Amino acid sequence: MGQNQTSTSQLDDVPSDPILLDPSQIWRWWEESALMLMETDLNEDGVVNKVDIDIVARAFRTKPGDAGRNPFADLDDNDKVNIIDISRVAKDFGKTA
Ligand SMILES: [Ca+2]
């Protein structure tokens, strides 16, 4: 009961009544979402998929200065490419810009 709310929106961050929103808020939200997408869309083809996971996987366990180091693969900027970075891409898997 009451659980049957398959709403049209999967965008939980967006207030249910967009008409009340200031347009600048919508833009800010949109820009933030786009930014998040770009972060895990490592080859910037507009979709987060296996290719992007491969990019992180290839840089796995690299540190700054290592061969194969890819700064973009270090998504949380802790100077290590590890499972946390891979899981970030995995979380966005299938998303499109
Ligand atoms: Ca991609």
Ligand SMILES: [Ca+2]
């Ligand atoms: Ca990292």
